[in-house]
Amino acid sequence: MSDKPQTRIQAKNRAAILAAGLDAFSKYGFRGTTLDQIAEAAGLSKPNLLYYFPSKDAIYTALLERLLDTWLDPLIAMKADGDPVEEILAYAMRKLEMSRDYPRESRLFANEILQGAPHIAGHLSGDLRALVDEKAVVINGWAAAGKIAPVDPHHLIFSIWSLTQHYADFEVQVNAVLGREDWYDDAGAHLDALLRARLQARVPG
Amino acid sequence: MSDKPQTRIQAKNRAAILAAGLDAFSKYGFRGTTLDQIAEAAGLSKPNLLYYFPSKDAIYTALLERLLDTWLDPLIAMKADGDPVEEILAYAMRKLEMSRDYPRESRLFANEILQGAPHIAGHLSGDLRALVDEKAVVINGWAAAGKIAPVDPHHLIFSIWSLTQHYADFEVQVNAVLGREDWYDDAGAHLDALLRARLQARVPG
DNA sequence: CGTTGGTTTGACCAATTGGTCAAATCAAGA
């Protein structure tokens, strides 16, 4: 994927288009987003927008690829040779940070999955599955060594995904129910206690 | 809300439209769904569809209202006079059952929230918030009485929402990562262990 | 059988959709 040299104008406009596209696609999904919408938010005319990206699909695909490129980094960073509980907790906290710092990316991903993952189905059953399986082995090893309580590693990972992404994807609901928007620290503390209790549950016998 | 008398044909066609609409809206959201799409799936012509519902919005609204009508039932059913841990666990299991039995409804809700909850914002900060606050008092009471470990009740409820709805909203991803589709029982066992560990965590001191 | 009210449809509409294209404009280096 060699980055072709870009003029300043290209860099600026492509960035503006991707930013506008992320805003729109993350809210309305691929089909619910229009080129005019993106063009206006990016401050460009529609033909001008299509000068930088050949099609609506190209914008969407570019955003998804950029996302997938970093989406798995927090899980990749969970290392077998660290302290098990702290490694898992640190992973959960990194995911929670991503929900705070990149909520639109999280919602873009959620939208894509809701629609049946038409653009990234292969990625899910390929890269993603392989990575999760690999980390499941690590978690199973920790459990076998008595470092954490026995746990289904796949569902543990699903739990971390759901608990953290919820704060980005359902942000509107969280804000409405809590009546405020400064709940991030509370969420982190709650998540920490929840996972810690499960991982350190005394094994009966 | 008096149900007007309906002919058999009306009942059948309205049901077919709502079913088709649920399919489409839950995948593609409001803006990403077309009337032609719904009409074809319902086996009706577009003008015929519009004979039963005055607009696309009316179909969507009808679905949302039908959903909200039962969406909170599991939480409402959580009673203060039961055994705390079992009440909370039973609530989580009811939500998980809803993810299994009504995944499209869950995705419809998720789509609405992702788009910023334009149709149900009032409901979120009204009914929903009131109900959650009410149950938070109950949970706080259980904690104060030493029946469960101290826990942030709002975030505990968010956790149950996210953990359970994840299996409906991200079903495609779960299937892809696990490589199979018969994971419901495992999910239930995992959820049970996770919440139980947290609720029964020994209070230090 | 005829009528009446519920049901269905083909034709149609204005607005919007994703996308094209040639012409015009602009920026910057020779």
Place this chain on the structure above:
DNA sequence: TCTTGATTTGACCAATTGGTCAAACCAACG
């Protein structure tokens, strides 16, 4: 300054969108 290539735009297009309407159809009851 002139030129060249990058950038921008107005005009345009076919297809699709949500929605309308009058006419036709149909089921059932008197």
